[in-house]
Amino acid sequence: MDDQATEATEATEATEAIDKAFAAALYADGVEGLDTGASLLAAAPEADAELWCRGEELVRRAWERGWQPADVLRMVARAQDDTAHGTDRTHQTQLAAELITTETRRYGDTLPPRWQAQLAELAPHDSPRSDRFSQATTTLALYRLLLRLPAIEPVGPAPGTPLHAPLPPGHEEPRILTRIRALLAKAEATGFPEEAEALTAKAQELMARHTIDEALLASRTHAKDTPGACRIGVDAPYETAKAILLDAVATANRCRAVWNEAYGFSTVVGFEPDLEVVELLHTSLLVQGTAAMTKAEAGQRAGGRKRTKTFRQAFLLAYANRLGARLAAAAQDVTVESPDAGELLPVLAARDVAVTSHTGRMFPETTTTRVRGATDLEGWAHGTAAADEAQVAPGRRRLP
Known part of the structure; x- marks a missing residue:
């Protein structure tokens, strides 16, 4: 006792x-x-x-x-x-x-x-x-x-909630995603721009095939596939340019991105195969862009320039702006050139509507943000050139 x-x-x-x-x-x-x-x-x-x-x-x-x-x-x-x-x-x-x-x-x-x-x-x-x-x-x-963490938009079930589709024992990601990861890792590591372009191009080609195959499979099997969401960190510094780059990658891959500046992330809404592609490609392009910016900045300093903040800001804004146009053009090319284009186009249109509707339900109130203009001409020129070098689709080196 x-x-x-x-x-x-x-x-x-x-x-x-x-x-x-x-x-x-x-x-x-x-x-x-x-x-x-x-x-x-x-x-x-x-x-x-x-x-x-x-x-x-x-x-x-x-x-x-x-x-x-x-x-x-x-x-x-x-x-x-x-x-x-x-x-x-x-x-x-x-x-x-x-x-x-x-x-x-x-x-x-x-x-x-x-x-x-x-x-x-x-x-x-x-x-x-x-x-x-x-x-x-x-x-x-x-x-x-x-x-003091407030409630935010959930991007999946909380732990302990039964999953709609339990994963089988030993579940692994599709082999094609493993290949894509390996190609992008090599593109980020190589010091030769031509090799990086070839590796990134091959990865983009596999990505496009993966998402198209998944969309057609879901349509043909009448699978009850619905959009999901994931969060991707957008860290300082230059988070505005990074958020714009993520938005460009998401839009080109039939997703929508909503940036939460206060909490340092963007929520990307889309179908699961497209979300996987956005995560992979955004990370790789950000790594490649940062490496190109560091190299260009070193050249600026070697020429006697001391101010680098405005150069970096302009570089990343130009990089994101240019890649947005290139990714959109590349995505359109891959879709139109698909042998199943006649069947694929209405399927993708229906998925676009579903993603837009799901985004509206998750974020009924969104606002646009004003982007601080780029004031460094050299930074903008180098950023545009770096985006042109980051080949995103086979056979398309530059926009006209």
Whole structure:
């Protein structure tokens, strides 16, 4: 009886310590509350287990509000300095990754593929030990952020929700996507522009075949295929140009992109095969464009130029603008030249209507944003040239 009474007393004290710390740190603004809450937790080691359970609960609430693992980590990285007062940002990111990993274990193999891919990128690493006060401060800063995450548009079912089409054991992505990934990886790694063009062109050709084959298969089998959505990070700096590039890639592949500047991502709406293509191609073109920008900028500096911010901004805007036109033209060519064009065109038209309708339901209220004009002629010229070199379809090197 004495042991039971002691355990009950400790549990009560732990709960009280956490409740007081949360009241001071999570439900009030400013750094003083973090310090007060951290002091309470540092003096209550018996509260550690319950504190961790509270963190998992906050993560679970984030899933219910539409967030996914990559979204949460992106918000941690974007947190303002006052939120991270007294904390090590690396430790806070690591703590978030650990909470996400342990919380999602309860769902086993029922998580959607995109969740599994995001969790696979949470590479664990050992963090140096810190004192209890610092650990508590880091924990409370993270919990404050998690608690205040608003509801956003869901892009799939929350963990624990039965999937409409459970994945078979040993499910793997189509082999053609593996080939596309390999080709784009080589294009990004090579130092020879001609080789990069050839590799990217072959990848684009395989992408077009993949999406067309999937659209025709769904039509012929009368599959109840409906549009879905995914989120793609749009990180600073020059996020406006990056969002425009993603919009261009999405539009050319029969998807719609809606940019959320405040949270650093765009939501892309489309059919699953097209979403896969958008993710792959956008990432590759962004890597190739950044590499081309760095090379062009080095040449500018070698010529005695010092200002580079306006050059980069103009470069990426021109790169996105030019690629938008080229991708749209390439997509039209592949569709028209398909041997099944007569059957394919009405199928794609119906899918366009479905994607537009789904986007309208997800985002009934959207606004346009004004793009700050490019003021650097050299940057614009180099960005346009880089877009021309990033071949996106076989046989089409440049627009007239």
